[in-house]
Amino acid sequence: MLTGTKVGLRARHEDDIPILRAELYDDVVNSSRAESRPWRPITPGSPDSRLVVDDKEEGHVPFSVVELDGGTLVGTATLWGIDNHHRSAHIGLGLRPACRGKGYGTDVVAVLCHYGFVVRGLHRLQIETLADNVAMLRSAERNGFVCEGVLRSSAWVMGEFLDEVLLGLLVQDWKPDRSPDR
Helix, strand or coil, X not given: CEECCCEEEECCCHHHHHHHHHHHHCXXXXXXXXCCCCCCCCCCXXXXXXXXXXXXXXXXXXXEEEECCCCCEEEEEEEEEEECCCCEEEEEXXXXXXXXXCCHHHHHHHHHHHHHHHHCCCCEEEEEEECCCHHXXXXXXXXXXXXXXXXXXXXXXXXXXXXXXXEXXXXXXXXXXXXXXX
């Protein structure tokens, strides 16, 4: 398990899936804001490609996020679109509703940076998020990510086009000792 100050990133367990599915993906509005594809219902009991881990997929590394104090499942974290030639990847996360607003997002981003830069030897990490996702923007900025641009009206979400913000962090600009409480 990879650890931060508040959370740990570990392999996805089978018993995580029903909780994550119910709290993150069955919520149409929040799922629509988090996914780049339209929400659709998944038949109960069927495998959900967003949550079931394919250990052979090299370009996508999903984690379950747990509290260090007690082991409660907090959400998901992912390093995706890993490009070994250009040494870059994207990061993303989703927190259960009861776990939002507690500083976990900032810690998850910090641990994903450690994984990407130290464990995987990447040079660049990138985040794309909706312009009104203040929590993700703050978590990224607290970890040293800088805004590289705004993709105007690039995301179709629940009947309207929304702006997306592109943030990037290079390994030489990363400060591994950065405190999540900053």
